Amino acid sequence: MTDLTKNIEQAAAQIRQAYASGQPAQPIRDLLPQDxxxxxxxxxxxxxxxxxxxxxxxxxxxxGLTSKSVQNQLGVDQPDFGLLYADTFVCDGDxxxxxxxxxxxxxxxxxxxxxxxIDVANPTVVDVISAVDYALPAIEIVGSRIANWDISIVDTIxxxxxxxxxxxxxxxxxxxxxxxxxxxxxxxxxxxxxSSGAGQACLGNPLNAAVWLAKTFVENGTPLRKGxxxxxxxxxxxxxxxxxxxxxxxxxxxxxxxxxxxKEQA
Amino acid sequence: MSLANNExxxxxxxxxxxxxxxxxxxxxxxxxxxxxxxxxxxxxVQDLSVARRxxxxxxxxxxxxxxxxxxKMIQMGVExxxxxxxxxxxxxxxGGEVSLERFIxxxxxxxxxxxxxxxxxxxxxxxxxxxxxxxxxxxxxxxxSRYDNFKFSLEDVVADNCSSSGFTIGAWQxxxxxxxxxxxxxxxxxxxxQIGSSAAILGNPxxxxxxxxxxxxxxxxxxxxxxxxxxxxxxxxxxxxxxxHVRLVCEGLGVAEFNIK
Numbered sequence: 001m002t003d004l005t006k007n008i009e010q011a012a013a014q015i016r017q018a019y020a021s022g023q024p025a026q027p028i029r030d031l032l033p034q035d036x037x038x039x040x041x042x043x044x045x046x047x048x049x050x051x052x053x054x055x056x057x058x059x060x061x062x063x064g065l066t067s068k069s070v071q072n073q074l075g076v077d078q079p080d081f082g083l084l085y086a087d088t089f090v091c092d093g094d095x096x097x098x099x100x101x102x103x104x105x106x107x108x109x110x111x112x113x114x115x116x117x118i119d120v121a122n123p124t125v126v127d128v129i130s131a132v133d134y135a136l137p138a139i140e141i142v143g144s145r146i147a148n149w150d151i152s153i154v155d156t157i158x159x160x161x162x163x164x165x166x167x168x169x170x171x172x173x174x175x176x177x178x179x180x181x182x183x184x185x186x187x188x189x190x191x192x193x194x195s196s197g198a199g200q201a202c203l204g205n206p207l208n209a210a211v212w213l214a215k216t217f218v219e220n221g222t223p224l225r226k227g228x229x230x231x232x233x234x235x236x237x238x239x240x241x242x243x244x245x246x247x248x249x250x251x252x253x254x255x256x257x258x259x260x261x262x263k264e265q266a
Numbered sequence: 267m268s269l270a271n272n273e274x275x276x277x278x279x280x281x282x283x284x285x286x287x288x289x290x291x292x293x294x295x296x297x298x299x300x301x302x303x304x305x306x307x308x309x310x311v312q313d314l315s316v317a318r319r320x321x322x323x324x325x326x327x328x329x330x331x332x333x334x335x336x337x338k339m340i341q342m343g344v345e346x347x348x349x350x351x352x353x354x355x356x357x358x359x360x361g362g363e364v365s366l367e368r369f370i371x372x373x374x375x376x377x378x379x380x381x382x383x384x385x386x387x388x389x390x391x392x393x394x395x396x397x398x399x400x401x402x403x404x405x406x407x408x409x410x411s412r413y414d415n416f417k418f419s420l421e422d423v424v425a426d427n428c429s430s431s432g433f434t435i436g437a438w439q440x441x442x443x444x445x446x447x448x449x450x451x452x453x454x455x456x457x458x459x460q461i462g463s464s465a466a467i468l469g470n471p472x473x474x475x476x477x478x479x480x481x482x483x484x485x486x487x488x489x490x491x492x493x494x495x496x497x498x499x500x501x502x503x504x505x506x507x508x509x510x511h512v513r514l515v516c517e518g519l520g521v522a523e524f525n526i527k
Contacts, residue, residue, distance in 0.1 A: 068458075179449075179517060181449070181451075182448075182449040182451065182515065182516075182517035182518075183449050183517060184447035184448045184449040184450070184462075184463035184464060184465060184517055185447070185449070185463055185465075186447050186463050186465035186466075186469075192336065193335075193336055193337075193465065193466070193469060196462050196463040196465050196466045197461055197462055197463060198449030198450060198451060198461050198462060198463055198517070199449060200449065200451045200458050200461045201461045204458070236461075236462075236463075250447055250465075252447045252448065252449060252463075252517060
């Protein structure tokens with residue numbers, strides 16, 4: 001076993017340990033070659049293979065780092081991706097336990113659901129639009145298994161793109177009825193505004209993020225399939241949450257979605 | 267200090283801020299100059315400085331609201347919006363050009379504008395405020411604090427006419443759209459530089475209009491029919507740069523644009 005393979009395994013184990021213990025891990029970036037996105041995805045893949053063996057069901061994908069300001073912050077010029085699991089889905093309006101996600105933050109997003117596979121080389125936005133069944137409003141509860149969110153691009157990719165839980169609204173809309181670039185977004189905590197933005201904040205248009213994901217997954221040999229959920233990326237700044245918070249996100253044309261966080265440990 | 271002296275002082279301060287605006291030359295904050303104005307006195311200075319503009323032949327065409335986002339209010343440690351008059355001299359032709367020389371360190375912000383078809387003053391309901399609107403439009407406001415480094419206290423900025431310096435208004439349209447959550451993208455030379463939602467304006471720009479009527483009433487004034495009300499910014503302000511095309515694209519309302527020379 002090469003040193004790199006060993007280090008990838010160690011990084012993956014460190015992240016699994018953080019999940020298991022509920023204690024965030026130290027950054028894993030120093031275990032990998034500097035800024036190696038490839039090695040970071042190898043860590044992510046190692047864990048997703050283990051989770052697949054355990055029977056966890058993948059229901060879709062998410063794009064992360066889709067805003068220019070976050071990309072600048074991390075010194076990258078491309079988004080990243082992570083996998084969505086059925087066991088991380090939360091019903092609209094439900095309450096989430098305090099220990100369900102490590103260091104939770106929320107962001108409002110457009111979710112797309114596919115009615116067809118996107119299995120062509122270099123998919124275009126037309127391929128994506130044709131494959132989308134409907135869009136839903138979503139709140140992504142991101143989390144980090146890395147202590148204090150002290151993440152580089154390598155840390156977050158290795159950590160399944162900082163996935164936590166995702167909440168979907170229940171008001172499906174057709175793309176023909178939406179302007180996903182200009183749709184306004186507002187997120188409130190118990191009625192107090194905590195974030196606002198618009199579709200443009202997500203790579204210029206949430207559909208651009210979907211194109212990037214579709215293309216990336218074709219290249220990786222695991223094309224997006226009919227029924228997959230795509231979380232396209234934040235429409236405004238993400239916000240830290242605290243016990244007892246109730247969060248609502250509204251996206252113009254798409255409706256609203258709610259989630260709350262338990263006040264006390266169950 | 268006697269009342270007479272105090273009055274004299276307010277006139278002197280009005281001249282100071284008005285000259286700074288007129289000549290596009292920054293001055294030290296009034297608070298840093300040892301002037302401790304009350305908010306009421308600050309509005310009096312604003313009044314007196316606008317009177318100087320009127321005496322030069324400018325006409326008041328409306329008002330602008332400021333600090334209309336909760337975040338901004340918290341940042342400034344205030345609990346209410348601020349407001350200042352707009353004059354015809356501040357108007358920038360939509361699609362036209364504006365010279366940087368008019369300003370000190372101007373910034374531009376994306377806004378929603380209202381045109382009134384009947385007078386508004388005092389405590390009005392949201393329904394009454396909405397019924398007084400002839401048209402709505404996307405708008406760009408140029409703010410240009412007359413103070414060094416764009417730094418000021420609440421009283422400083424009020425005395426300085428709430429930094430209002432310029433505005434342009436896109437095509438007016440019938441007020442039948444829901445304005446509560448419109449995506450707003452401000453572009454410099456076609457690149458998005460600020461992205462937000464009209465929800466950042468008090469949760470709904472119509473609330474800002476009702477607030478405009480209230481603050482005008484509190485000052486003993488009425489917003490006459492034909493007034494323009496700039497409801498407040500949906501994003502942070504962006505510093506203006508030379509030779510730049512500035513455009514706001516607003517969901518459902520279209521565009522407002524000008525060129526900086």
